[in-house]
Amino acid sequence: MSDPPQVEAEQSKWQLKKKLSKAYDVVTLHLSKHSGVGFVCAVAYFDPGNWGVDLQAGSEYGYKLLFVVLLSGVFAVLLQSLASKLGCVTGTDLASHCRLLFYNRPRHTLLYRWLVLYPLYVLAEIAIISTDLSELLGSAMGLIMLFPKLPLWAGVLITACDVFVILLVGDPLRRQPVKLFEWLIAAMVFSILVCMLVIITKIEVDWGQAFFGFVPSKKIFQAGGLYTSIGIIGATVMPHGLFIGSALATQDRLSPAPLKDDNTSDAILRSLPEERKPIGILNQIRSSLSEAFRNKAFNDHKNRPQRYEDRENNSYWFVKSHIYHGVVDIVLSLLGVAVTINSMILIVASAVFYYGEGRSRSDSQNPASLFDAHDLLSKYVGKPAGVLFAVALLFSGQSSTIIATVAGQVVSEGFLNWSISPFLRRVLTRLLSLIPAMAVALALGRAGIDQLLVASQVALSIILPFIMLPLLWLTTNKEIMSVKRPESDLPALTADGSPSNPDISPASKFATPKIGSSTERDVEASPPPITEMVDYSNGKIIAGIGYLTWIVVIVANAYVIVMLAMGKSG
Template sequence: MIQKERTVSLPEVHRTIKVPERGGFWRKMLAYGGPGYLVAVGYMDPGNWATDLAGGAQFGYMLLSVILLSNLMAIVLQALCVKLGVATGRDLAQACRDNYSAPVSFFLWILCEIAIAACDLAELVGSAIALELLFGIPLAIGVCITALDVIMVLFLQGKGFRYVEALVITIMTVIGVCFIVELIVSRPDVADVLQGFIPQSEVVRNPTALYIAIGILGATVMPHNLYLHSSIVQTRAWQETPEKKREAIKFATIDSTVALTLALFINAAILILSAATFHFSNHQDVAEIQDAYKLLSPVLGFAPASILFAIALLASGQNSTLTGTLAGQIVMEGFLQIRLRPWLRRLLTRMVAIVPALLTILFLGEGSTTNLLVLSQVILSLQLSFAVIPLVMFTSDRRLMGEFVNPRWLKILAGAVATIIVGLNLWLLWQTFLEWLN
């Protein structure tokens, strides 16, 4: 194999955050806390809203089990990303470039760029919908306005990585508070909610439920998040000793697990709110985010409900924008070793998302946006296998990981997660093929 030049991941912030050599649990936890929340942002973006709203309105609480399963798989996969980044000093894109041939790496890069574009499409459309709901701005204009958020991204990156983390956590808190209020007002049946977390066979047998379930999987376990997390965990400046690496893996894994638990609450809250408000009040046909906004206040009898809903939607779209920029930079630098200025990288990504968004709105109407969001999440899910399989293989390879290689139980668990993801996607393709034949 030709030895490839080694470069660090995200060089402008690599190892810039100090970690105390001594100190108690909470002091070290504070130093390592942050990257997990940037990753968790991708688990509550506008694409999640579309799939969760559709799932709750049509099937009640049934798909809560899919959200729970997806989140558990996400916790496992993000823990593997932490191990890869800490143990090898390489992010997932760099590891692919180091260990695969140039054609394979290029193919994986193309797939990852498609996933990032699909994710960016969801953020773009979601933010534009929120602007329309809050301020009456037409969707087509809103799409163009949200494309300019590159200015905010550039400003924060210039301030330092801790500022990015602080803003993300603040916005996540706003989203969480909005949904706590919404859930209190909607008064869901607790027993029915808990039963919804128990898997049901109808999810697989019902083609519509399966389509939304795959969308939830794609919206939750996002392929570009695997590249992102394996990179940003390296912003911490731990000492290069086995003991300190084990410590880094421990605290970074706790960080991501806590953050993803918060993401689980928000995802579940969207579906629970949809089910409690629409499914059980003869509004099962609610499919558009705009329709949900209009019905929330009158159905719940709580005037601020719709406003809180739109504020949370706008916050989630803008929050996801921050991590999308970083992920795009990581995969391009990791796979191709091409560095673009952040503003240029962001504008290129946004242009890829703007074109289908504007065409859909102009030719199919504004009512098609939620279907576009769900489709974007299914595309994400179909790309997921091509990021998960390399991640599982690398972290299970003693040659790469040394003493940090996955133990047998984790190899089995990670293999099971990869198998479930591949299996569900193949099943979705088969069901879609059968529908086309009919």
């Protein structure tokens, strides 16, 4: 007979193995199915505009403004998580929600359209064009650093061709994620991270002083420090990241096949993926090319709801199996990648310009530019460091501009129900940013790039509160953020998010029973299932923090506008 303590020990080991196995299944599921959106959203938070502001902060104030980098990263996590939650629960992206809110108001319809909806759409387009402009110029700068004899205008033209790369990977905004697109962005993100890690190991950094920079400093509240801090916040939290994050969160990452039924509601169809067939690489490329040039039913305005009462939120099983994975992916990517890269850029600028060899240059002239950082790294650290810096900047600009053009597609389809092909929409976005970029390259050269980068970040900072407000209101509204949970017909979810009972699949819940079948007789005989509403809206604490963040951004923008009007820039 076994000793009771020994039996308890065996049971404890078995329970521990069971928990570890379950945790392993969850992690494996997350990495294989849910990871990707976080990297796509994180790209928006370390674009070339961030590089310019972080270099200025490090060259003028050393490590003291690292706290602001961390704070802006926390702001980004909050807003991006809300955008992800909005798309996951409602099955509708932020831009489409704005149209539902303001297009068909029961009273003063035209006033809401022309004084709220369309101006908000124009601001969103300006934000995307400003973002794409800075990223286009940043990519061109990276190319010129690698090939010094290349004219600036030629670098702008070359980097403008990345829209064809997107064309090859297909439309990332389908009901089911395009993993090739996400892998492409993830590869660029990791390349940037590796380049910065190598650079930072080649320079002398006082790590004790650097980590102390994440503690609030009185230099933040000095005139120049406050202006630069606001610039970091404005350059970090990007409006277009909220649009594309909410759109990607509507995608189904678990179900293997969709339900094709003409009687199925649009909200249910959006929560189900497209059919996938095993095809060769050439056929896949051919399919992606043809898909990019045609208007798909998913983007057809006739199939999209025009009022809130005409739409439904995603099913409970969909939300339950996606929402937490989505938020975790956002948090890990933004804090682990975006904040890390921004911090390393500022640390490199501090070590080189504020404490190191470039100190005399930063004391006697304007704040360090991207070209200054490349030249000094090449001179004092070594040519490989300069090359890595240029490669990281190039990948940053390219990945960011890809995301900006896709976000333009989300905005036009959501606000206007534009039934234009994805490729033509991206070309339009690219042309609108290419014109001013080429004008600066031809007329002002390198000196004009820094001025245009600053102007684009100021525009983004001013536009951000107008995008934040509907996001905060929507995610705080209980009616919009609630889903039905059927008490008597809800299957238990396994680790992969699918029903534990294979006879009750997500698709079969919406299937129409055959006439005369036992299922039909049971439905007619049994009373309707009791349902309860599960509320996914923001709690009081999150809502309070969100609106407080909105107020901080408003005050910061007012300060920037006043300082610019007085002819001061810090």
